[in-house]
Amino acid sequence: xxxxxxxxxxxxxxxxxxxxxxxxxxxxxxxxxxxxxxxxxxxxxxxxxxxxxxxxxxxxxxxxxxxxxxxxxxxxxxxxxxxxxxxxxxxxxxxxxxxxxxxxxxxxxxxxxxxxxxxxxxxxxxxxxxxxxxxxxxxxxxxxxxxxxxxxxxxxxxxxxxxxxxxxxxxxxxxxxxxxxxxxxxxxxxxxxxxxxxxxxxxxxxxxxxxxxxxxxxxxxxxxxxxxxxxxxxxxxxxxxxxxxxxxxxxxxxxxxxxxxxxxxxxxxxxxxxxxxxxxxxxxxxxxxxxxxxxxxxxxxxxxxxxxxxxxxxxxxxxxxxxxxxxxxxxxxxxxxxxxxxxxxxxxxxxxxxxxxxxxxxxxxxxxxxxxxxxxxx
Numbered sequence: 001x002x003x004x005x006x007x008x009x010x011x012x013x014x015x016x017x018x019x020x021x022x023x024x025x026x027x028x029x030x031x032x033x034x035x036x037x038x039x040x041x042x043x044x045x046x047x048x049x050x051x052x053x054x055x056x057x058x059x060x061x062x063x064x065x066x067x068x069x070x071x072x073x074x075x076x077x078x079x080x081x082x083x084x085x086x087x088x089x090x091x092x093x094x095x096x097x098x099x100x101x102x103x104x105x106x107x108x109x110x111x112x113x114x115x116x117x118x119x120x121x122x123x124x125x126x127x128x129x130x131x132x133x134x135x136x137x138x139x140x141x142x143x144x145x146x147x148x149x150x151x152x153x154x155x156x157x158x159x160x161x162x163x164x165x166x167x168x169x170x171x172x173x174x175x176x177x178x179x180x181x182x183x184x185x186x187x188x189x190x191x192x193x194x195x196x197x198x199x200x201x202x203x204x205x206x207x208x209x210x211x212x213x214x215x216x217x218x219x220x221x222x223x224x225x226x227x228x229x230x231x232x233x234x235x236x237x238x239x240x241x242x243x244x245x246x247x248x249x250x251x252x253x254x255x256x257x258x259x260x261x262x263x264x265x266x267x268x269x270x271x272x273x274x275x276x277x278x279x280x281x282x283x284x285x286x287x288x289x290x291x292x293x294x295x296x297x298x299x300x301x302x303x304x305x306x307x308x309x310x311x312x313x314x315x316x317x318x319x320x321x322x323x324x325x326x327x328x329x330x331x332x333x334x335x336x337x338x339x340x341x342x343x344x345x346x347x348x349x350x351x352x353x354x355x356x357x358x359x360x361x362x363x364x365x366x367x368x369x370x371x372x373x374x375x376x377x378x
Contacts, residue, residue: 001371004038004086004103006077008061008069009093012043013234013260015203016287017110020146021092022049023173027360029053035364038084040077042069066128073097088367090144094129096136104370107136108144111284111306112153113207120207134158142366142376146170146285147306166376168362169310170285171354172294175264178348179271179295187268191258197228198330199273199297201266201288202280204235204257209279209302209320210242216327218249225334226254229277232269234260270295275333275340279320283307289315290354293347298340300329310354314346 005028007021014022025039026049037056039046042063050056059080063069073091078101081089089096090106097105114121114129121129137143137158143165145151151165179187188194198217202208210231217229229251231242246255261269270276276292278301286307292299293314301307303317311317316339318329332339366376 001087001367002036002038002085003367004040004081004084004089006040006073006089006091007046008040008042008063008072009091009095010041010043010045014045014263015234015260017093017108019173019263019287020108020110020170023171023356024092024359024363025049027356028364029056031357031360032364038080038086040080070095070132074099087371090363090367091136094136095132096140098135098139104141105139106142106144106366106370106376107140108146109133109137109150109154109284110146111150111282112157113282113284115157116153116282117207120205140164142166142370144168144363144366144376147309149306149309150284163375163377166362166366168359168366169354170287170290171356171359172287172291172351173263173356176267176270176291176294176351179268181272184268184272187265188272191230191261191265191269193228193230193256193269193272195228196274197230197256197272198275198277198334199230199232199269199292200277201232201270201291202278203233204231204242206241207281208233209281211245212320212323212326213277213279214242214245214249214251214255215323216330217254218251219323219327220331220334221251221254223331225331227274227334229255230258230269230273231256232258232261232266266291267295270297273297275300275330277326277330278302278307279318279326280305280307281320286310290351294351296344296348298333298343299347300326300333312350314343314350316343 010018010021040059046058050058063072078097081103086103089103096107114126270292276297276299282305299315302320316329319325369376
């Protein structure tokens with residue numbers, strides 16, 4: 001097959017869906033030396049990955065804004081696919097060329113947050129994602145989703161038959177592993193962190209449910225269980241409400257907002273945390289959950305959507321809508337060393353069940369089935 005992977009959605013500071021595209025490309029390079037690949041990317045991350053293989057080529061795209069990328073996708077990409085004789089196109093983030101193309105089309109839909117929790121997005125962004133995702137899903141020969149939860153959402157909300165959908169789980173990158181306590185502490189100090197802390201990772205926006213997490217920690221502090229909360233994530237939609245809440249609750253000295261942290265420091269920050277707290281209202285996968293588990297960090301996460309599916313029995317699961325439930329789950333984690341040790345062991349086992357090699361194998365199977373005109377679902 002001649003395969004094109006459109007990873008032009010990867011931003012300069014990748015997280016979540018951007019990490020997915022990079023790690024999938026890296027794993028596909030390692031596994032497949034037979035098929036021909038064209039990897040479309042906007043930034044320089046792609047060249048070092050594909051340089052090792054003669055059957056890969058990197059197509060550098062100049063599209064600095066979302067509007068420019070959309071124009072390129074709908075006009076230039078189809079012509080490039082034709083010129084390269086591509087058999088199957090895989091877009092790694094929700095959107096596809098909508099005009100008729102020779103190549104079979106595969107799209108990854110990471111979640112339907114913009115339908116399920118529309119307030120997590122500015123109105124223009126929400127409308128863009130809703131419209132393009134719906135249209136792309138309708139023209140795609142196959143849709144890849146990161147969890148059964150998203151598969152069910154796509155069939156229900158977008159009215160796509162399940163036979164068209166393949167569940168391919170994501171994974172922690174190889175760098176995520178337990179880091180020695182002294183080394184982890186040294187990295188933490190570089191970011192101004194001293195002493196024990198609870199870690200939370202993800203963009204600053206309402207859907208991550210940080211307000212209830214901060215309120216839960218305030219309750220624990222009042223009860224004499226006092227730990228610092230360290231939040232890693234870029235500023236997004238309505239991020240300032242979390243800052244205001246911290247001030248209103250008198251928690252400025254106990255909550256640290258680190259912003260974006262480079263990927264090579266994240267294993268140490270996970271490993272150094274006493275617990276990882278991620279009571280998100282909705283996730284398509286919840287990559288931070290698996291990354292924390294791979295580092296041996298005990299996890300608290302939501303009992304709904306994909307986070308419960310991914311965590312299995314290796315985390316404390318809480319109702320993200322209830323501050324009291326989040327507080328109780330944290331209390332159990334922070335006061336019970338035996339529970340933390342047990343969840344650390346369980347988490348390492350659970351994380352090992354996900355791998356990018358497996359994701360690449362299963363994604364390639366989707367390509368092959370699509371080109372053969374077969375159902376991609378498993």
